[in-house]
Amino acid sequence: xxxxxxxxxxxxxxxxxxxxxxxxxFELDGAQLNEQGRVVLRGxxxxxGDEIPLxxxxxxxxxxxxxEVVAPGLDLxxxxxxxxxNLCLLDPSTRAWDSDETAAALISNxxxxxxxxxxPGAEETLRAAETPQGEPVSIRFPSLPGTVxxxxxxxxxxxxxxASGSGRLxxxxxxxxxxxxxxxxxxxxEKPSKGPVRALAKADDELARHFxxxxxxxxxxxxxxxxxxxxxxxxxxxxxxxxGESASPPWHSVPGGRMAVAAAVLREEVAxxxxxxxxxxxxxxxxEGGQExxxxxxxxxxxxxxxxxxxxxxVRLGSKTVSLVGLxxxxxALAIELARAGLAELRGMDSDTVDAGTTVRWALGQxxxxxxxxxxxxxxxxxxxxxxxxxxxxxxxxxxxxxRTARQSSELxxxxxxxxxxxxxxxxTAEIGVQHVLADLxxxxxxxxxxxxxxxxxxxxxxxxxxxxxxGCWLCLQHxxxxxxxxxxxxxxxxxxxxxxxxxxxxxxxxxxxxPVVAHGARVAVATLTESGSExxxxxxxxxxxxxxxxxxxxxxxxxxxxxxxxxxxxxxAERAA
Numbered sequence: 001x002x003x004x005x006x007x008x009x010x011x012x013x014x015x016x017x018x019x020x021x022x023x024x025x026f027e028l029d030g031a032q033l034n035e036q037g038r039v040v041l042r043g044x045x046x047x048x049g050d051e052i053p054l055x056x057x058x059x060x061x062x063x064x065x066x067x068e069v070v071a072p073g074l075d076l077x078x079x080x081x082x083x084x085x086n087l088c089l090l091d092p093s094t095r096a097w098d099s100d101e102t103a104a105a106l107i108s109n110x111x112x113x114x115x116x117x118x119x120p121g122a123e124e125t126l127r128a129a130e131t132p133q134g135e136p137v138s139i140r141f142p143s144l145p146g147t148v149x150x151x152x153x154x155x156x157x158x159x160x161x162x163a164s165g166s167g168r169l170x171x172x173x174x175x176x177x178x179x180x181x182x183x184x185x186x187x188x189x190e191k192p193s194k195g196p197v198r199a200l201a202k203a204d205d206e207l208a209r210h211f212x213x214x215x216x217x218x219x220x221x222x223x224x225x226x227x228x229x230x231x232x233x234x235x236x237x238x239x240x241x242x243x244g245e246s247a248s249p250p251w252h253s254v255p256g257g258r259m260a261v262a263a264a265v266l267r268e269e270v271a272x273x274x275x276x277x278x279x280x281x282x283x284x285x286x287x288e289g290g291q292e293x294x295x296x297x298x299x300x301x302x303x304x305x306x307x308x309x310x311x312x313x314x315v316r317l318g319s320k321t322v323s324l325v326g327l328x329x330x331x332x333a334l335a336i337e338l339a340r341a342g343l344a345e346l347r348g349m350d351s352d353t354v355d356a357g358t359t360v361r362w363a364l365g366q367x368x369x370x371x372x373x374x375x376x377x378x379x380x381x382x383x384x385x386x387x388x389x390x391x392x393x394x395x396x397x398x399x400x401x402x403x404r405t406a407r408q409s410s411e412l413x414x415x416x417x418x419x420x421x422x423x424x425x426x427x428x429t430a431e432i433g434v435q436h437v438l439a440d441l442x443x444x445x446x447x448x449x450x451x452x453x454x455x456x457x458x459x460x461x462x463x464x465x466x467x468x469x470x471x472g473c474w475l476c477l478q479h480x481x482x483x484x485x486x487x488x489x490x491x492x493x494x495x496x497x498x499x500x501x502x503x504x505x506x507x508x509x510x511x512x513x514x515x516p517v518v519a520h521g522a523r524v525a526v527a528t529l530t531e532s533g534s535e536x537x538x539x540x541x542x543x544x545x546x547x548x549x550x551x552x553x554x555x556x557x558x559x560x561x562x563x564x565x566x567x568x569x570x571x572x573x574a575e576r577a578a
Contacts, residue, residue, distance in 0.1 A: 001036075001037040002037075003033075003037040003039070003060065004039075004058070004060065004061070004062045004063070005033070005037075005039065008063070011063065012028075012039065014102065015041075015102050015103060015104065016028065016041075018102040018103075018104040018105065019041070019043070019102075019103075019104040021104070022104045022105070022107075022108045024043055024045065024104055024107065024108070025043050025044065026041040026042060026043030026054075026056065026104075027041065027042055027043060028040075028041055029041070029042065037060075038057075038058070039057075039058035039062070040055065040056065040057055040058070041055070041056040041058075041103070042054070042055050042056075045107060045111060047111065047112055047115055048115075052071060052073065052074065052111075053071070053072060053073050054069055054070065054071055054107065054111075055069075055070040055071075055072065056068070056069055056070075056103045056107070057069075057070060057086075058103070063099040063100075063101075064099055065094060065097065066090065066094075066096075066097040066106070067103045067106070068086045069086060069087045069089060069103070069106065069107060069111070070084065070085050070086045070087070071085055071086075071087055072085045074087075076114075076118055077118075078118060078126070078130075078135060079114055079117075079118070079130070079135075081140065082137060082140065082226065083140050083229060083230045084140075087111065087114060088114075089106060089110035089111065089114060090106075090110065091131050092131070117129055117130070127272070127273070130272075132272045133271065133272055134268075134269040134270050134271040134272055134273075134274065135268075135269050136268045136269060136270055136278060137226045137266070137268045137269075137278070138266070138268055138278035138279075138280060138298055138299070139298070140230045141230045141235070141280050141296050141298050142230070142296060142298075143295075143296055143297045143298045144180070144283075144295040144296065144297060146180045146182075147180055147181055147182065147283075147295070147297045148182050148183075148297065148300055149169065149181070149182075149183050149184070149185060149279070149281050149297050149298075149299050149300070150183070150184045150185065150207070150211075150299075150300055150301075150302035151185050151279050151299040151300065151301050151302065152184070152185065152186075152201065152202075152203040152204060152207055152301075152302060152303055153204075153301070153303035153305060153306070154188075154200075154201035154202060154203070154204075155185050155188050155200075155201040155277070155279070156276055156277050156278075156301055157276070157277070158188075158200060158201070158222075158265065158277055160222075160267070162190050162200060162222060163190070163192075163221065163222050163242075164190070164191065164219075164220065164221040164222065164242070164243050165188065165189045165190035165191045165197070165200065165219075165220060166189055166191065166217060166218065166219050166220065167185060167186075167187055167188040167189065167217070167218050167219075167220055167263070168185075168186055168187040168215045168216065168217055168218070169181070169183040169184065169185060169186065169215060169216045169217075169218060169261060170183060170184045170186035170187075170203070170208070170211035170212070170213065170214075170215050171183050171184075171211060171213040171214050171215070171216070172210060172211050172212070172213050172383075173212060173213040174213075174383065175213075176213055176214050176255075177214050177216050177252065177254045177259075178254050178255055178256075179254060179256065179257070179259060179285050179287070181259070181261075181283065181297070183211065183216070184203055184207055184208075184210070184211040184302075185201075185203070185279070185299065186202065186203045186207070186208060186211060186215065187199075187201070187202050187203070188200040188201040188202070188220070204303070204304075206304075206386050206387050207302065207386050209386070210382065210386035216252045216259075216261065217249065217250055217252070217261075218249050218260075218261035218262060218263055218281070219239075219243075219248065219249040219261075219262050219263070220262070220263035220264065220265060220279075221239050221242040221243045221262075221263075221264060221265075222242070222264075222265050222266070223238055223239075223242065223264045223265070223266045225266070226266055226268075227264075231296075232282050232294045232295055232296045233294070235264055235280055235282045235296060236262065236282050236284075236294065238264060239262050239263075239264050239282065248260075248262070249261050249262045251286070256287055256288055257285060257286050257287040257288045257290070258285070258286045259283055259284060259285045259286070260283070260284045261281055261282070261283050261284075262281070262282045262284075263279055263280065263281045263282070263299075264279070264280045264282070265277050265278070265279050266278055266280070278298075278299065279298075279299030280296060280297075280298055280299065281296065281297040281298075281299060282294060282295075282296055283295055283296070283297060304318055304342065304387050307342055307387065308342060311341065311342065314526075314527075314530050315341055315342070315526055315530065316342075316530065317338075317341055317342045317343045317344060317526065317529060317530070318342055318344050318387070319344055320343055320344055320345075320423045320424070320529045321343075321344060321345040321346075321347070321421060321422045321423050321424075322338060322343060322345070322346050322347070322422060322423065322424045322425075322426055322525065322529075323347045323349070323418050323419055323422040323424070323425050323426065324338075324346060324347065324348050324349070324426045324428060325349045325350075325397070325425070325426070325427050325428065325429055325434065325438060326349070326350060326427060326428035326429035326430070326431075326434075327348050327349075327350035327352075327373040327374055327377060327428070328350070328352075328358075328362070328373075328428065328429075329358065329361040329362050329363075329454070329509075329511070329514050330428045330430075330452055330453060330454055330461075330514055330517065330518055330521070331348070331350070331426075331428030331429075331452075332362055332363035332364070332373060332377060333363045333511075333514065333515070333518040334426065334428055334452060334518050334521050334522060334525075335348055335363070335377050335381075335390070336363050336377070336380065336381075337518060337519070337521075337522035338388075338522060338525065339381045339384075339385040339388040339390065340385065341522065341526055342387055342388065343388050344387070344388065344389065345388070345389045345390075345391065346381070346388060346389070346390050346391070347390075347391045347393060347418060347422070348373075348374050348377060348378075348390060348391070348392050348393065349374070349392075349393040349394075349395055349397075349418060350372075350373045350374050350392075350393075350394070350395075351394055351395055351396030352372075352373055353370055353371060353372055353373065354368045354369050354370065354371055354372075354373055354376055355369065355502065356369040356370075357499050357502070360510060360511060361509060361510055361511040361513075361514055362511075363377070364376055364377075364380065372392065372394055374392025374393065374394055375392055375394075377390060377392065378390045378391075378392045393414070393418055395411075395414055397411060397415075397434055397437070398411075398433070398434070399411065415437075415438075415441055419441065419442070419445065419447065422447065423448070423529055424447070424448050424449070424450060424525060424528055424529055425438060425442045425447055425448070425449045425450070426449075426450045426451075426452065426521075426525060427449070427450070427451045427452070428452050428453065428521075429453075430453035430454070432478075435451060435474060436474070439466065439473065439474035439475070442466075442468070443468050443473060443474075443572075446468045446469065447468070448465065448466070448467050448468070448528050449465065449466040449474065450463070450464070450465045450466075450521065450524060450525055450528060451463070451464045451465075451466075451474070451477075452517065452518070452521035453517075454507070454509060454513070454514050454517050455489050455490065455491035455492075456491040456492055456493045456495060456496065456507050457491060457492030457493070457494070457495030457496075457507055457508055457509065458495075458507060458508065458509020458510065458513035458514060458549075459489070459490040459491050459492045459495075459548065459549050460489030460490040460491060460517075460546065460547045460548040460549055460557070461489055461514070461516070461517030461546075461547045462488075462489050462517075462544070462545070462546055462547070463517065463520050463521045463524050463544075463545040463547075464477055464543060464544040464545070464564065465524055465528055465543050465544075465564070466543070466564065467528070467543070470541075471541070471543050471563070471564040471565070472564045472565050472566040472567055472570065472573060473566075473570065473572055473573055475567075475570050475571075475572050475573075476564060476565070476566055476567040476570045476573060477544065477564055479567035479569050479570055480544070480562075480564070480565075480567055485567075486544050486546070486562045486564075487546055487560055488546065489546040489547050489548050490548035490549065495507060495508040495509075496508065513549065516547060516557050517547055520545055520547070520559075524545070541563050542561040542562060542563055543562070543563055543564035544561070544562045544563075544564050545559055545560070545561050545562075546559065546560045546562075547559050
């Protein structure tokens, strides 16, 4: 077995010598090194007359990464894992460790410093010196891989007097109850010692719709302190110690056996100096013909607020609606980016199904082949982004009136409904005729527009927004591109191919060629939805963004940005001004 001791001859001897130079009596565990290739040192560190046993555990990737220093006899409360007992001596970032440093220097310098910060009366000094983050204890409880229980915001703000009760886990139709459970805490009630059952929390409507399948009951209790160990046995024992047999959950039949779910809610630090509730679920299973077992699932908070916490402050799209025409390589990826950003409602119009060959640049892979593009994206959004409502509209613009029956709406009616109540129209068709009609209809409604497209040969792309009454119009954009007052992005019309099974030629381009255009399209869409009117002031505004890729693929794309002014040859704007 090859170890860092073999890779860096003399480094272990240097480590041991530095312990001696620092006056630290630590011994190497020779058996672990010889049998398992692990370097472990043990010894005593004296601080203010107290003898503190320490264990130094070197990682396999030492000296690139730091060693762990474990103090099994200490219970510091902060900056120490409450279960593994390793000390937090440095900032978690790997930048805090210098590969030339030794474990002896780490102990000599950082252990006294940490103990001094944690001494009585040093609270203010500690707060100023520590990394500004909380130390949640729930992350120390390992979930069974593949399992998750989502906890809505309402179940994270319980009164500290709420001591025990029952609840229900809801499952999606696609993932019904099973041993590898994936569920939502959808309902929580309390059973006081006296009085009727009282409702405590319910999941919001968006999550409830997402998890509209079967439900499984469970029991819960509040723990005054974390379990003594981060094991499923310790969690179950803590729950039983609080409520006894009354906390025993009912068994529920699932494919392959039965399961019962119990939960513990406990108080933990969620941010520096801020505390809140956390959930830990203990799941007991009885497989058919197998041995009974149990595992843990750590509750994962899920709410619009939790999702938005990872987004920049200006990105707040929880009340916005976007109508997107075209769900090809650009539009499909743009739809997913807007769902990720927390858009409330997204309407997507396209008439095509997914061709297997297009998945080299379409947003989804072969599992979507043969499906309606709108339907495939709708399923993805419904499964993964419950706070975004995606409404697919399977329709091809430009159909002859003779192709519809008397009962069908006209295309103008279809578009009227598609645009009703929307905040932004996005065109990703790259079809100038479609853009023209959409621009006219949007201008009639004073509706903001965004045009996002990739050029032939995927040599570049264009992102352009039109703000009626603020910028020039779509026809102004065409005039500017035609006369070069706004430089057009690079393109290569010769890079076209008609793949086998395809009824027409298509451009050549990979997904990574389109991604920069999609990403900037999403940025401009979000900015347009969230900026105030003052940010659209003339001279401060950029509306048209042209991207060109150098012929050498390893070079980054080059962007130019321009305001969209009224063009002197635009009759539409001239007529409107008159």
